Amino acid sequence: MTSCSFSSSSLFSFNLPNQNSLHRRPPTLHRHVTLSSTVKTTDENSNGASSPTVKPTRTEDNIRDEARRHRSTSLNPFSARYVPFNAPTASTESYSLDEIVYRSKSGGLLDVQHDIDALRSRDGAYWRNLFDSRVGRTKWPYGSGVWSKKEWVLPEIDDDDIVSAFEGNSNLFWAERFGKTFLGMNDLWVKHCGISHTGSFKDLGMTVLVSQVNRLRKMNKPVVGVGCASTGDTSAALSAYCASAGIPSIVILPANKISMAQLVQPIANGAFVLSIDTDFDGCMKLIREITSELPIYLANSLNSLRLEGQKTAAIEILQQFNWQVPDWVIVPGGNLGNIYAFYKGFKMCQELGLVDRIPRLVCAQAANANPLYLHYKSGWKEFKPVKANATFASAIQIGDPVSIDRAVYALRNCDGIVEEATEEELMDAMARADSTGMFVCPHTGVALTALFKLRNRGVIAPTDRTVVVSTAHGLKFTQAKIDYHSKAIPDMACRFSNPPVEVKADFGAVMDVLKGYLGSKELRS
Numbered sequence: 001m002t003s004c005s006f007s008s009s010s011l012f013s014f015n016l017p018n019q020n021s022l023h024r025r026p027p028t029l030h031r032h033v034t035l036s037s038t039v040k041t042t043d044e045n046s047n048g049a050s051s052p053t054v055k056p057t058r059t060e061d062n063i064r065d066e067a068r069r070h071r072s073t074s075l076n077p078f079s080a081r082y083v084p085f086n087a088p089t090a091s092t093e094s095y096s097l098d099e100i101v102y103r104s105k106s107g108g109l110l111d112v113q114h115d116i117d118a119l120r121s122r123d124g125a126y127w128r129n130l131f132d133s134r135v136g137r138t139k140w141p142y143g144s145g146v147w148s149k150k151e152w153v154l155p156e157i158d159d160d161d162i163v164s165a166f167e168g169n170s171n172l173f174w175a176e177r178f179g180k181t182f183l184g185m186n187d188l189w190v191k192h193c194g195i196s197h198t199g200s201f202k203d204l205g206m207t208v209l210v211s212q213v214n215r216l217r218k219m220n221k222p223v224v225g226v227g228c229a230s231t232g233d234t235s236a237a238l239s240a241y242c243a244s245a246g247i248p249s250i251v252i253l254p255a256n257k258i259s260m261a262q263l264v265q266p267i268a269n270g271a272f273v274l275s276i277d278t279d280f281d282g283c284m285k286l287i288r289e290i291t292s293e294l295p296i297y298l299a300n301s302l303n304s305l306r307l308e309g310q311k312t313a314a315i316e317i318l319q320q321f322n323w324q325v326p327d328w329v330i331v332p333g334g335n336l337g338n339i340y341a342f343y344k345g346f347k348m349c350q351e352l353g354l355v356d357r358i359p360r361l362v363c364a365q366a367a368n369a370n371p372l373y374l375h376y377k378s379g380w381k382e383f384k385p386v387k388a389n390a391t392f393a394s395a396i397q398i399g400d401p402v403s404i405d406r407a408v409y410a411l412r413n414c415d416g417i418v419e420e421a422t423e424e425e426l427m428d429a430m431a432r433a434d435s436t437g438m439f440v441c442p443h444t445g446v447a448l449t450a451l452f453k454l455r456n457r458g459v460i461a462p463t464d465r466t467v468v469v470s471t472a473h474g475l476k477f478t479q480a481k482i483d484y485h486s487k488a489i490p491d492m493a494c495r496f497s498n499p500p501v502e503v504k505a506d507f508g509a510v511m512d513v514l515k516g517y518l519g520s521k522e523l524r525s
């Protein structure tokens with residue numbers, strides 16, 4: 001299977017660095033020189049308003065210093081706080097984002113609630129123009145796809161506290177050949193969230209969470225480190241952002257259940273890595289207990305801060321379509337934070353007048369780890385966690401998702417659908433996508449399988465504008481691809497495998513093989 005083969009003993013034989021020896025970011029990182037002569041231009045203050053400024057003849061500030069110099073002195077009208085998720089309107093329970101709180105008084109989930117009236121004081125056109133004006137710049141912190149929407153994410157954080165790798169602004173790829181060849185579709189797109197700093201969509205949420213931790217530590221709040229349970233991608237993102245800010249990170253991984261590429265990421269980034277003989281759900285239970293006992297901040301998506309960053313991928317999709325709304329967005333689901341994040345991003349754009357409707361969402365699960373699918377099929381009757389079995393889509397091998405309530409809310413409010421993919425279906429879908437020039441992860445294979453099924457049933461029409469969210473980079477899952485293409489998977493036909501042909505180092509032998517290939521049916525079709 002895709003699982004890593006680092007045994008626990010070899011894992012622990014790594015000499016993990018002393019957390020105190022982590023280096024802080026050099027103050028002049030991103031140094032750049034502005035050579036413009038006295039050009040009159042428009043510049044933004046931190047509230048997003050445009051004001052004319054005169055650029056100095058030459059500065060040697062780094063982009064952080066430059067942002068500091070341009071800092072607005074006017075009052076920031078925007079704010080956000082934690083409230084119980086889906087609380088009755090009469091509820092008065094709320095918490096400052098500077099508090100360390102993950103659950104409501106009743107033990108339910110929290111949500112970040114923005115002062116929607118303040119945001120509404122600007123119209124949809126204002127927000128569209130503001131967000132569009134920030135794309136493709138290096139201006140701190142707006143060069144990030146997440147922080148280019150700062151007013152909707154963490155409006156009150158000081159730009160100086162932000163820890164960012166200029167994540168987001170990921171490619172929305174027109175899957176022309178895949179759509180036409182396999183699905184008869186002409187308007188199929190893949191949002192490549194895995195083409196990112198640590199290779200998955202988790203960067204979008206982690207920049208927000210680690211930035212807030214950075215702020216809390218500067219406020220002397222009791223946070224000695226940040227911890228997560230992970231199937232690989234969350235730990236990779238957490239450890240990278242923490243390392244960049246000099247904050248200790250602690251990651252809890254299910255032993256032998258994540259890919260080697262994912263495992264090496266937190267190790268390389270200096271995290272304190274615990275490999276535990278359990279599954280992800282077991283790790284999640286442990287980290288919740290640990291973070292309630294020790295001053296370690298919880299970085300999983302149970303923490304609603306993460307979703308504020310992840311929702312920007314939805315806003316980006318609208319922006320990339322010039323603020324036109326696709327018909328369908330298909331998202332692979334595991335712990336189920338992301339499906340809600342997409343819903344929230346689309347819904348905010350509708351509520352604030354950037355668009356007039358939202359797409360229908362599809363959440364796609366591996367059949368081996370399908371608690372949401374079973375819940376959907378039962379007509380949303382009582383939810384039952386499952387024991388998740390091994391799947392090539394190893395990052396979604398989750399049986400007891402923490403964001404189940406968020407996911408159900410999102411899907412019910414957008415006329416959403418849940419689909420599932422068997423191991424063979426998801427691997428075939430991944431291989432077919434790759435054969436058209438992509439290099440997707442098995443989780444994207446799950447989402448593509450959902451698309452195949454919904455097209456075959458006529459639910460998604462050939463002309464529907466459809467976006468499949470690709471959640472991680474295929475390079476993190478090369479072992480799964482190797483197993484498939486070498487037909488090394490028991491009980492799987494691997495119909496689209498393309499194994500290398502072994503030939504002697506002999507001109508005649510190579511020519512024979514090449515002539516056979518050039519005359520083959522596949523090449524002529």
Ligand SMILES: Cc1ncc(COP(=O)(O)O)c(C=O)c1O
Pocket residue numbers: 200231233234301332333334335336337338339395396441443471472
């Ligand atoms: C690559 C990948 N795809 C999809 C998911 C599912 O996202 P979520 O847990 O938010 O449902 C995860 C993590 O769970 C992931 O790492």
Ligand SMILES: N[C@@H](CCOP(=O)(O)O)C(=O)O
Pocket residue numbers: 202228229230231232233234235299300301302334335337395396
């Ligand atoms: N796939 C995730 C699982 C944990 O999800 P999270 O969004 O709650 O952190 C991972 O990569 O660890």
